Amino acid sequence: MPPPQFFTALKNMQAWPQFPVPNSTALDTSSCLLPVTSTSHTPSIPAPFPLPTPPQPARPSTPTSTPIIDPTSSGPRMSSDLPPAQSGPSPRAWPDDISGLSEVVAPLLSYFSSGMDMLLDSVQKSQSKSHETIMKEISTIHKHLSTSNLAAKDQLGLGGGESSYSFRQSQKKATKQCHFVAADPWLPVTSQDKQEHSVFLRCIRKHTLTLLKISGYKYLRNAKCTLSQQQVDQYEQGLPGCLQITATDFMVDCLHNQDSPFNQDAATVFAEDFLEKITRHSWYASAKIPERYCNHETIRTPFIAHLAYVKSRYREVVTAVDEDPDNARRAMNARLQKSSHGSRKVHLLKMRLDAMADHPTLQQHLPLINDLGTQAMSSDESEDDVRRTISYPHVYPAWCSQQLATILWQADDVAAANTAVSIGKCKKVGTQLQLCPHSTKVNTAAAALPGLPRNCYNTSWLANLIPHQVKALRVQDMDYNFGSHSSPSLPTPSNAMQS
DNA sequence: AACTGCCAGTCGATGCGCAC
DNA sequence: GTGCGCATCGACTGGCAGTT
Structure with missing residues (x-):
């Protein structure tokens, strides 16, 4: 990671209108795609995924594909123990006696040269450690999934376990x-x-x-x-x-x-x-x-x-x-309904993470799904009141690509298989797991997550966006490596229900 | 009938953004 | 700085489907 002084210098550079810094929008965390109903989850997915690693030039001309994370800003930090950059040298304090160059251009070139070297080092180190980072993150998530099952609560209800999801939330809350x-x-x-x-x-x-x-x-x-x-x-x-x-x-x-x-x-x-x-x-x-x-x-x-x-x-x-008693009751019911729906999405996310944590091939996608959060979970569910079956069809967000949906689909199958009893003919005591058949329906109103790799988004959905929405989406100019799971077409709902 | 445990609903709580 | 609306979360609970 480049030293904090670099980011301080980079910020100062942005104040010079005649020398715009490339990719300065990477520091902007305020935008999101409309219609976004929730801004609470803004994933940062720069390094930990198994992204394809094309041959790197010795010195790339532009670092536009590398997100710049400024440790001095309020955005996500890459290292919690990094001290804030307060005393770093300003770009304007650089020596101005470089021969043959003007007072303005010399520090700029020197600054850029030094900055690019540091940035390049950072990128190369990040890529070389990508595998190690993934394994560490999987290990961390796995550990928290395990501990969540063992956690107990005291008699006052004052304690409580920390699920994988709450782990993510606690990480977010820790910044507040x-x-x-x-x-x-x-x-x-x-x-x-x-x-x-x-x-x-x-x-x-x-x-x-x-x-x-x-x-x-x-x-x-x-x-x-x-x-x-x-x-x-x-x-x-x-x-x-x-x-x-x-x-x-x-x-x-x-x-x-x-x-x-x-x-x-x-x-x-x-x-x-x-x-x-x-x-x-x-x-x-x-x-x-x-x-x-x-x-x-x-x-x-x-x-x-x-x-x-x-x-x-x-x-x-x-x-x-x-x-207004009627209005108050309606407002209360609406709030509770939304709250209930949200908790079901949390449950679905946790179930998928649990299933993927122990799966040999799905395990590598754990960081991606963990970072997607609840917003990428099924966006609509309904019960069949007529037949009294516990059935909640999964309806996927319209923005979600086939490859990404396939991962979620397979995680559901693994979760269903894990809960099924394979020994003898006795079913598990108690209510059986809900049926969650996959449907081909999509929710066009579901809010899209910004900042994901290109192939996480549905191509046709992406093509229909207006330029302003595309810009707000901040699609990463790279493809996520779905590996063998990137099937050309979605499995049929009947296949998905066989487990 | 007794028991088990899933799940939707309920409750208490927090944080953010906006208007004033 | 404060009030307010809104979104969201975790913990808990009662109903009830399913098994013994």
């Missing part, structure tokens, strides 16, 4: 800002710190419900969380007879800001009670809350943050219902 209280403030936040923080937050949520005397937020209407303006005024002026917040008569104000004096005082009462309960009365003992969390401010802050969620739920179950 979290206010962990690390065991050792001088060391980086560890996974144990994160787990302890998560457990602590769950206790905060649970205690909030306890003090509000409700079992769930759908009962917020019954909790003390609505104050009139008169009550607020009286409280803030400290008038006699105004509301008093105590642990036994706890209340929050969901109609005003969480930073209001009333809510701030509520947070203080909450922190005092929470601290007392965990230190003197051994509440949440199974959660094993670390000592460093046992102070007022560390408890107050997450409670106030949680209050924002409580307020949003209040708007949903009280305010919206009061305004």
Whole structure:
């Protein structure tokens, strides 16, 4: 990987309008293909795939096929332990006494020469290590798939396993800002710190419900969380007879800001009670809350943050219902339906990854499918209510190429074979696996994933895009090596159902 | 009838983008 | 900075199909 100074220099170069940097769009992560309904998943697929390796020239004239990942930007980083490039030399600070060249051109040529050397080194090293990278990634995914099966949950529901999918999500979330209280403030936040923080937050949520005397937020209407303006005024002026917040008569104000004096005082009462309960009365003992969390401010802050969620739920179950009950119910159902559909796609992705992890030939495609995420999973499912069969036909996204669909198809067959009982005639106890017959239908409304190799997209679908969409799609100018799985035509649905 | 376990639905929660 | 809407996630639960 080129040194951080190179990226700093490259960024500075982009500010020079007369010398546009090739492939500067690689730094742009904002665009995506319409109609994109979700922008949460933006895969970065530069190196780990078994891409074909054409003979490399000794010094390529343009590095346009190599994605530039700037470690100083907010985009994905190739190395987590790389320090941010802050003190690298600016291109303008280069010596300007190169004979025969102007002050502007000399540093530019020198800069480009040096930069290209570093970039070329990086590309060559990356390609030579491609196989090793794939095997490492497969090993990592495999390890997380294994551990997900062994994970147990504690009685409070405070623990939980980490599936292959959640592993990807946790990697994504790790880039977001979290206010962990690390065991050792001088060391980086560890996974144990994160787990302890998560457990602590769950206790905060649970205690909030306890003090509000409700079992769930759908009962917020019954909790003390609505104050009139008169009550607020009286409280803030400290008038006699105004509301008093105590642990036994706890209340929050969901109609005003969480930073209001009333809510701030509520947070203080909450922190005092929470601290007392965990230190003197051994509440949440199974959660094993670390000592460093046992102070007022560390408890107050997450409670106030949680209050924002409580307020949003209040708007949903009280305010919206009061305004228009029918509309509120429709909105709630729509949200739940979407949520349910999403979790099914997660299940499908995990099932496919599990099946591929142990398969001798499909294993090599694990990084690709893992990076595709749920957005590439079947996009529509429906149950046959008439015959009462558990049948969910897979409908593939229109943008998906035949080769890519074939991989997913074969993974489904492997998963079905793995769950089937081959010894004796006894079926597995319990409900049998759902039938997931493949269909030839495609979902034209499915959002396409940007930045994939060319042959991951359906050719005819690609041809129908307008130029702006093609540009937004950022198709990699290379083909993914599907190997022996790149069959010329999709298998028939009947074949797929035989397993 | 008892048991098992899959699966859709439910719930609590988080993060992002946009408008003000 | 804040509120709000939206998308999405993980954990959990009840219904129920299928087996013993």
